[in-house]
Amino acid sequence: MNSILIKNAAIYTEEEIIEKGYLLINEGSIAGIFTYEPEELPEYITVIDGTNLLAVPGFIDGHIHGANGADVMDATEEAIETMASFLPREGTTSFLATTITQAQGNIEKALDNLAAYQNKPGQAEMIGVHLEGPFVEKQRAGAQPQQYIIEPDLDLFKKWQSLSGNQIKTITMAPEHDPDGDFIKELAAFGVNVSAGHTDANFAGMKNAVCHGVRQVTHLCNAMSGIHHRDIGVVGAAFQLPALRGELISDGIHVSQEMMQLIFHHMGSKRLIMITDSMRAKGLSPGNYELGGQPVTVSEDRAILADGTLAGSILKMNEGAKRMLNLQGVAIPDIIEMASMNPAKQIGIFNRKGSISIGKDADVLLVNNEMNIEYTICRGVIAYKG
Numbered sequence: 001m002n003s004i005l006i007k008n009a010a011i012y013t014e015e016e017i018i019e020k021g022y023l024l025i026n027e028g029s030i031a032g033i034f035t036y037e038p039e040e041l042p043e044y045i046t047v048i049d050g051t052n053l054l055a056v057p058g059f060i061d062g063h064i065h066g067a068n069g070a071d072v073m074d075a076t077e078e079a080i081e082t083m084a085s086f087l088p089r090e091g092t093t094s095f096l097a098t099t100i101t102q103a104q105g106n107i108e109k110a111l112d113n114l115a116a117y118q119n120k121p122g123q124a125e126m127i128g129v130h131l132e133g134p135f136v137e138k139q140r141a142g143a144q145p146q147q148y149i150i151e152p153d154l155d156l157f158k159k160w161q162s163l164s165g166n167q168i169k170t171i172t173m174a175p176e177h178d179p180d181g182d183f184i185k186e187l188a189a190f191g192v193n194v195s196a197g198h199t200d201a202n203f204a205g206m207k208n209a210v211c212h213g214v215r216q217v218t219h220l221c222n223a224m225s226g227i228h229h230r231d232i233g234v235v236g237a238a239f240q241l242p243a244l245r246g247e248l249i250s251d252g253i254h255v256s257q258e259m260m261q262l263i264f265h266h267m268g269s270k271r272l273i274m275i276t277d278s279m280r281a282k283g284l285s286p287g288n289y290e291l292g293g294q295p296v297t298v299s300e301d302r303a304i305l306a307d308g309t310l311a312g313s314i315l316k317m318n319e320g321a322k323r324m325l326n327l328q329g330v331a332i333p334d335i336i337e338m339a340s341m342n343p344a345k346q347i348g349i350f351n352r353k354g355s356i357s358i359g360k361d362a363d364v365l366l367v368n369n370e371m372n373i374e375y376t377i378c379r380g381v382i383a384y385k386g
Contacts, residue, residue, distance in 0.1 A: 003031075003042040004377065009050025009366060012057075012336055014355045015334035023055055025362040028380035033358060046382070050366055053374055056095025056234050056336055057355050058363030059317040060343040062170060062273060063130055063219070063247055065291065066312075072097045073292065075109040077117060084123035086283055088376035088383035090316035091339075093363035094125040094353060096169055098277075100292040101133030101144035104156070108163055115165035122381040123362075127349060129171035132218070133162065133185075136198035137174035142223035143311040144198055145292050152183040162189070169347040172197035172218040176205050181212030186214025194345050195247070198223045199234055206237035210244065216346060219277055220246035220263060221255050222310070239266040246344055247275045248338070250320040251313050253302050261327050269334035273342045274320050279303055279312035321371045335371070 004025040011021035013033060024032035026042060065072055070082035080097060087095060103329050111129065119125045133144045135152040152173060161168050170193040178184050187194050196209055197218025202225060206214075217224070217238045225233030232239070238246045246267060250260060254277075264272070276282070281289045281298040289296045290301070296303050296311040303311045321335045336355070344354025352361050364377040376384040 003027075003037075003045040004048060004362075004382070005041060005045055006048045006055055006364070006366065007037060007051045009053050009055040011055045011356060012332065014357055021055070023364065024313040025364070025377065025380050028362055030356060030358050030360050030362050030364075033356070035327055048104035048366065048375060049188040053366045053368060054332060055356065056332065056365050056367060057340040057353075058376065058378065059091045059274075059278045059321075059339040060127070060353065061087070061092045061095040062343045062346065063098050063132070063275035063277050064095050065100060065278065067278055068285045069280055069284055072099055072114070073102060073106060073110050073279040075113040077113065079227070080114070080117050080126055081120065081123070084120070084126060087124040088378055089373065091318045091321075091365050091367070091371075091373050091376055091384075092124050093365075093376065093378045093383075094127045094192055096128050096130040096347070097126050098130040098132050099340060100133070101136065102292055103148055104134075107134070107160065107345070111164040111168075113230070114167060122232070122378060122383045124378055127353075128167045128347065129164050130170040131168050132172040133198065135171075135173040135177060137176065137200045140174070140198045140200050140223045140225075142198060143291055143294065143305060143309055145294060152178045154183055154186055156263070158185075158186065159239065169193055170195055170216070174201065175209035175212070175214055176201045178212070179205075179208070183212055184209065184212040184214060188215075191348065196234060197226070200225050201237075202236050203232050203240075206234055207241065210237075215243060215245065216273070217244055219249050219254065219275065221382065222249070223258060242271070245271045245273050245342060247273050247277075247311055248317060249272055249277050250323045251279070251301075251315040252323055254310060254313065257323070260324070263326055264324075264330060269302055269330070269337040269338075270342070273346060274317065274318055274324065274339040276315040277312045279313055280295075282314040282316065317331055317375055318367070318371045325371065348360050
């Protein structure tokens with residue numbers, strides 16, 4: 001594996017911004033961060049001139065169903081590889097392959113496939129599974145097929161976790177269907193990131209769920225109880241309860257620009273996690289597609305079911321970052337927290353991903369000030385060049 005030296009870039013580390021810095025990548029890891037050109041370099045090295053560019057950590061998409069014609073529920077190696085090879089062009093260097101509420105046999109085929117999948121050099125890394133459903137609330141189903149929604153079942157989850165090779169890192173469920181918290185407590189004890197989503201919980205129910213171990217809210221504002229002046233619901237709970245981080249689809253469609261500003265004002269970059277929730281049509285032309293076995297119509301900017309319900313998104317991570325940068329008070333370090341650091345911290349992999357730090361995986365982006373991707377480096381290999 002060739003080494004890489006990025007020179008003259010503004011390097012965004014955990015502690016500081018190094019203007020016109022030098023970043024050395026070796027054997028897939030970040031080997032050195034310098035304010036000067038290092039004298040001793042590996043014999044075989046690729047030099048990238050980062051003049052007028054920013055070196056930031058790769059994005060981590062913790063909620064993505066598909067891209068470029070492929071979907072996690074296709075349950076094939078080719079589908080996951082299609083996603084993994086496509087995602088670097090939007091700056092995504094790792095992702096949680098996200099399932100959808102479906103027949104149990106179909107979920108199990110997807111988990112079997114993900115357990116067997118081997119990550120490949122020069123592609124985004126599949127770092128685990130986000131199990132979205134089927135333990136959700138029918139009244140807040142959104143694009144989750146209602147006929148397959150079931151009650152929380154610990155034995156079934158344990159079976160699925162085993163099938164996945166213990167790769168289920170996040171689960172989206174409706175906490176009101178586990179009022180005693182037995183299911184949530186067990187999952188939290190296993191180290192699973194339990195996220196409240198597709199839920200009609202009230203504020204008291206959310207406080208109860210947080211006591212049991214819920215630590216996240218899935219696609220904030222969508223498929224959940226909103227703020228009412230007599231009960232502030234799940235959205236208000238995300239604002240008020242510091243233990244919660246919130247996923248945010250920053251496409252301006254799932255959440256308006258004004259609401260995104262309100263969310264950022266209340267939660268800040270330390271408690272937000274940028275996601276795409278994208279489906280298979282991302283990267284393709286408008287037309288007719290499917291999600292979870294349901295027909296989806298895709299236009300230039302959105303994907304909808306026949307009844308007009310939003311069916312995931314076609315958002316790219318760097319496009320979401322551009323939209324966030326248009327908000328008042330948001331700067332590049334905030335984007336890094338929301339798109340890289342927080343998702344890594346949330347699923348317990350910050351020791352190796354989520355920031356530019358010596359010894360961590362060399363998941364690095366070179367971008368301009370407008371978040372256009374010039375280079376994506378995945379685990380030390382150039383995966384995309386703009």
